[in-house]
Amino acid sequence: MRRRNMQICVLNGSPKGEKSVTMQYVRFLELASPDHTFSTHHISRKISGIEKNLNEWEQISTSIQNADMILWATPVYFQHVPAQFKRFVELLHERDTGNWFTGKYAASLSTSVHFFDNKAHEYLQGISEDLGMNWAGSFSPGMNDLLEEKNQRNLAAFGEDILTACCEQRPSLRAYPPIPVMDRTYTPGTVQNPIDTRGKRVLILHDSAKGSHLEGMVWQMASSFSGEVTTCHLDEIGMKGGCLGCMQCAFENQCVYSDDFSSFWKSRIDPADIIIYAGTIRDRFLSAKWKQFFDRSFFLGHIPRFTNKQLILLIEGPLAQIPGLRDNLSSVLSGGNLVDIITDEPEESGLTDALIWSAAERGVQFALSGFSKPPMFPAVAGHIVLRDAVWGDFRPIFRADHRYYKAHGLYDFPQYQYWKRISRVFFSLFMALPSVQKRVKPAMKDHMIEPFARVFTESPILKNRL
Ligand SMILES: Cc1cc2nc3c(=O)[nH]c(=O)nc-3n(C[C@H](O)[C@H](O)[C@H](O)COP(=O)(O)O)c2cc1C
Structure with a gap:
């Protein structure tokens, strides 16, 4: 089906402007969608100009108002969008943007190493919905994914999908409810019993x-x-x-x-x-x-x-x-x-x-x-993502990280636990025997708690409490 030409307003969140990794993905999308017009604004790089200079603000305003779709294109910085991009969102709320965004379609595209990239996309969807837009979708490739053909195909398909959503006015469901205004007064009281910090800073x-x-x-x-x-x-x-x-x-x-x-x-x-x-x-x-x-x-x-x-x-x-x-x-x-x-x-x-x-x-x-x-899933998973990245692709550049990870035992890969690996091989062979399985299966619960028995008799922590 041949579609009408659509205007895509790209808001670039990378402070690196056009020399941004994320912008390479936008460029690919643009080349893969020759029937549509992309206009890109380097928001983060120009944020102080946008704050101070009315001309810059008006150019962006015109581009947004003429657009059929807004594409938030941003790197993930510190589990979110970069501060400069965040400031732009604040300006959108502080200044009168009337119905610039109402009824338009919005989508997000980020590059990252997948360290809490989901949080940046959640935020951009929430903001888009607050601004009255319909959500078309998000896409979050690893920063080097575009080098592989299968990922190029996926990115082109994402572009096709969000443009179709916009062209066909696909219905969308609000995922993040509006934030209620709080009506409270807080007045601090007198502290009766201040805590001695006992030398802690x-x-x-x-x-x-x-x-x-x-x-x-x-x-x-x-x-x-x-x-x-x-x-x-x-x-x-x-x-x-x-x-x-x-x-x-x-x-x-x-x-x-x-x-x-x-x-x-x-x-x-x-x-x-x-x-x-x-x-x-x-x-x-x-x-x-x-x-x-x-x-x-x-x-x-x-x-x-x-x-x-x-x-x-x-x-x-x-x-x-x-x-x-x-x-x-x-x-x-x-x-x-x-x-x-x-x-x-x-x-x-x-x-x-x-x-x-x-x-x-x-x-x-x-x-x-x-x-x-103890850390829970986000911290545990986050450590593994960063550990693998620092040991892998980052190592030649992030040299200080590498030294630190090595010195502080943060390269805790399971394959480095040689004794465990050897004992696991023998244990696995043993467990593969049907006769052993027959004996072990009915007593699984007992076997799982068996190693803890010595804790109750030997723990120095418990001994000190008696
Ligand atoms: C200050 C800074 C913070 C970053 N924080 C994250 C992060 O929290 N999660 C992640 O996956 N990648 C993070 N990255 C990696 C970038 O998201 C990634 O390199 C991205 O492709 C850069 O895109 P750009 O060239 O368009 O700015 C960070 C990079 C920088 C410079």
């Missing part, structure tokens, strides 16, 4: 606005400790701009920016035992400023940032109403022990205060005892 990082609930929560948290607490606003830590995605840091963990961010990290984050991150929900994530902070920490490559640290999140906004955001924030802080996430959602300020106090108390207790919860 506490850092509170926030981006609170004057007079906001978050400002009150930060004050309440700081007052919950009786020892020294360092409180810093993100505007004061010397970040001059967002991550450029240049990867020059990969060799020696050295950022190309000559601002104060890396030294802030080394002098404040590294020595802290308890870190409290406090942020306000803007659209479906924290602010672009917070995202910039996370992205800029990429100068540390894939090295775990929060080992042995206790982490607390203070959130202003309807966290419980935004599917997936809690997981998203927990994963961003992966590696540390997340003590708690506290929001201003309770109707009673006293409850929020009690939650803050309790988190502060547990933060100190856990820092003293070295308590850390």
